[in-house]
């Protein structure tokens with residue numbers, strides 16, 4: 013079992029589920045009451061056992077398992093969460109400069125009765141959609157659209173929610189031509205001073221600068237099985253060990269899980285997912301996410317714009333670990349390390 | 352302190368550490384250009400500010416060389432020299448890479464920060480040294496850039512940053528990534544204080560550094576031929592359907608695509624920086640000579656008035 017990754021594990025669970033549902037049908041049919049008197053008990057036993065196996069597995073995931081879960085193709089995407097959590101979504105398109113990027117969606121909607129500006133990366137589910145969404149690799153016009161909508165929200169005091177789910181920003185020649193680096197940098201620069209509450213949640217892949225370009229927020233949260241990383245594990249392995257297949261080692265070394273991100277002070281909270289991952293129960297996952305958004309927005313609503321901006325600055329200002337060694341003084345006494 | 356100009360400083364060159372860019376031929380008499388392969392006398396190469404006398408390629412500089420080639424003589428005073436990287440993730444081989452970087456540069460990390468004057472204009476300066484782990488941005492580099500930007504706001508002095516970096520430092524994981532947000536936020540604060548921020552992109556300015564503080568200058572200059580791009584060649588080629596165009600990710604290509612204000616030859620940088628800062632309203636500090644001659648003039652006038 014230890015040699016399986018979580019996707020392979022899911023396959024064996026799916027096989028078990030198939031057998032269990034066959035068994036369930038037999039129990040319901042009750043065609044052989046003599047031979048199968050103890051079947052309902054056995055079934056209940058097996059179902060309990062199944063839950064225990066999943067729980068055990070999910071309490072012991074490797075970093076690479078977390079990467080696979082974060083990329084799971086059945087995982088809810090931004091528009092799925094918007095559909096489950098918000099009402100009256102009005103999508104707004106285009107950056108007014110070049111085009112409209114399908115890899116980032118933006119607009120306004122209501123969270124219960126509260127108007128919210130929403131910005132999120134969007135992946136596709138079939139080939140056509142995936143191409144339209146550029147596999148979630150957001151382009152310069154996506155970041156500029158996001159920036160435009162966030163500034164609009166700030167102008168009218170509307171809180172902002174951003175949902176992060178990208179393998180990284182677009183890295184092709186055309187992205188460079190249109191200033192992908194500037195587009196990401198400018199969003200971080202602008203988000204740092206928007207006088208309205210911002211909550212960002214990593215819902216799937218938090219792929220380096222492409223993620224951070226819409227994630228400079230008052231509260232940064234992660235779903236339990238999302239990942240947030242400075243570089244994709246494959247890329248890290250290729251650079252460090254010239255071997256992309258060492259991706260699992262790289263995933264471990266990069267400390268990209270929600271738990272570690274919280275311990276490092278990079279994120280403020282981790283939102284629990286349904287047992288077995290958000291993809292097993294979209295409704296429940298969206299419910300937990302919505303609850304977290306409401307809670308965090310409530311904590312921010314009484315702060316003034318200036319207070320928000322100052323606290324947001326100090327929040328990011330404090331991230332980093334280093335020592336500061338005092339210079340050797342002329343009297344010959346050197347002072348020690350001060351963290 | 353007023354500059355006595357570029358030619359005045361030229362005599363100040365000492366034998367620089369030959370650890371940068373061009374490979375030194377063993378006896379140090381000749382140097383091979385990393386771009387065109389031409390063998391150049393090291394003395395000519397250094398007199399030419401490590402710009403190839405044959406093809407004009409601007410080789411990478413150490414932080415000290417950069418400072419010496421740029422600011423008014425003896426005007427640089429370092430700040431925050433004591434910041435040192437730790438190994439927060441216990442990342443494989445990180446400590447040995449840090450040790451190598453320290454040995455190669457004599458610096459604790461890849462950024463040197465300080466105050467200086469350029470053509471007499473007081474500035475806060477930050478300079479990257481690519482030979483320290485490709486000047487990648489971890490906690491220390493991010494913190495030093497932020498302190499430089501904050502120092503500029505506090506002193507009301509323009510901030511000039513010479514960028515070079517392979518990007519965010521993988522070995523500090525998310526802590527490195529967050530330096531992108533931290534430095535960008537500090538640049539926003541400097542902008543809100545109406546203090547100029549000038550970026551000079553040097554070879555190579557890439558990835559997480561290009562996608563944060565390097566792209567946020569009020570004015571963006573670049574050295575000729577500098578490699579400037581979001582993704583490395585391998586990643587970009589994988590992501591692209593088109594072939595990389597001629598000169599892709601060079602300073603000249605970025606100029607063509609609107610990302611850079613001006614490409615400036617190394618020898619012209621002090622003049623260009625001084626001129627731009629003065630046009631933004633930052634005048635040279637008066638020198639002792641200036642103050643003395645001003646006092647003399649006033650005394651003369653008073654004597655004339657009495658007389």
Ligand SMILES: [Zn+2]
Pocket residue numbers: 384385386387388389403404405406407408
């Ligand atoms: Zn040459």
